[in-house]
Amino acid sequence: MTKKIAPSILAADIMNLEHDVKMAEKAGADLFHIDIMDGHFVPNMSFSPSVIEGMKRVTDKPLDVHMMIDNPDQYIKPVVDAGADTVLIHTESTNHIYRSIELVKSLGAKAGVVVNPGTPLENVKELFPIIDQILVMTVNPGFGGQSFLPGMLRKIQRLDQLRQTSAADDFEIEVDGGINAGTIKQCSDAGADIFVAGSYLFNGESEAEFAEKVDKLRQS
Ligand code: DX5
Ligand code: ZN
16 A cells, blocks of 8 residues: 555644645645544544634645544534545544444545554454544554654554455554654554654754655655
8 A cells, every 4th residue: 555644733833834734745745634632532632623624725635634532423524524534533432433434434534443552453343344544543642742652563563464364454554643754664564554743744943854854754
């Protein structure tokens, strides 16, 4: 599968979001990752559907929406209407993950399921036939700038093996948290396809530095 780089706008300059989105596009970003947090499912708050709507106005790249909220079903239609191309849902955030995924698909968006560091892969195997992506969290969700959990590499490998031996192998493996030029290579070797990067990309000083970092990620 084609490897893709997804800048996480959680780490962008919110007062200059359009500028940062254009900079990331110019540097070769394949899609954008948007974190929605409610202060309940995770101990932090972030964007809402209005930000997705704003992003849609300034970019044609796919919008990958990571729902870190309780009762996600209630907000699936609002985020799809706002322009989400993919909606990613944590298994623990809903009583009926299969139903939530079906709801996303019924609205015409791509659907993904998210596994926290402590979530066993066993919990998502039954979803393989109906999902487009599986997001493996490589940090505990809620904050940018945390260190990559090396124990997750084994999990990515196991997921890739499960995918290779399954008839329902048509989904991408995404990683989110602590991705930089070093960890991206390890995740890629383990079988990941989509790489979310926040602080590594946006904490630089200039557009040239941003572009260099995207190149580095791609080369790794
Ligand atoms: C964390 C978010 C991530 C975050 C990643 O809960 O899901 O998308 O932006 O940030 P970095 O790349 O800084 O770990
Ligand atoms: Zn995320």
